[in-house]
Amino acid sequence: MAVNQDSIKNLPYFSGLEGPALDAVSRHFFEKKAVRGDILVFEGAPAEVLYFVVIGVVKVFKTSADGKEQILRIIRPGDSFNDVPVLGGVNLASAAAMGDTVLNGIKKKELEAVSKEYPQIALNIINVLSQRVQEMVELVEDLSFRNVSGRVAKILLEHIGDGGGENPRLTQQEMAAMIGTAREMVGRSFRTLEEEGAIRIERNRIVITDKSALKRIAGIIE
Amino acid sequence: MVGNMPVIDTAKCNLCGLCVSICKCGILVMEDDKVKVVGSVDCERCTKWCNACELVCPTGAITCPFEIVLEDSRD
Known part of the structure; x- marks a missing residue:
């Protein structure tokens, strides 16, 4: 072809x-x-x-x-x-x-x-x-220097989509496999990030409500 | 609408039925020797991915994928 x-x-x-x-x-x-x-x-x-x-x-x-x-x-x-x-x-x-x-x-x-x-x-x-x-x-x-919440935050920042379905949809298992942890730890990190006001979990969507806060948790210096 | 319901890989599913028994909103059923997703895509009882089906699945056959979006362009 x-x-x-x-x-x-x-x-x-x-x-x-x-x-x-x-x-x-x-x-x-x-x-x-x-x-x-x-x-x-x-x-x-x-x-x-x-x-x-x-x-x-x-x-x-x-x-x-x-x-x-x-x-x-x-x-x-x-x-x-x-x-x-x-x-x-x-x-x-x-x-x-x-x-x-x-x-x-x-x-x-x-x-x-x-x-x-x-x-x-x-x-x-x-x-x-x-x-x-x-x-x-x-x-x-x-893997060496970021805690699990920081790694989850970085993954979320790296995979932001525009809602049009072009970006990959990730399961908790896939996120866990990307950052070298267990699936349950990803779920706990979601709750931590939600409590921090950085994200909001909706059905089949993770909405980043405060990108600056998420970057801070991820250890990304602006 | 694709993506609004758990995704089932029938090739991996061993028909153990754990996902059907744990599903709180009853959208998973066992029919004709297959686990199927039934009900409205706007199922009001399923306000969040509870992920229970994904968590109990021993073979990784059922998944609840997330899309990651920004609430607005504020940075």
């Missing part, structure tokens, strides 16, 4: 590309569809494809031996996953669709071929990997 070149140009991997370089990349793109719960990448399996989310949301997660899940990243349209392993090795984490999802993919050997031919792509890859390291450092910081 033909992939829109404008959407490819907007991806960090391929920004700055024009003409023949863009043609070469777009020829290798393919489309994949998934529904909520579909596993797109299995942890430990050989990494064959780099994926970009076009529509929908994907979670990247690791699972412990006793089945506990830690969500590493939530991937929205325009962002990619499987970046690091596709450049060498096996999948470091699994990835699953959180709803109806459309992905674009490019195979490892084809990504390598175009990056050798067009050095701009190699530079872009370095920038993307740098961003991934920063994200991992932030996650370690969250």
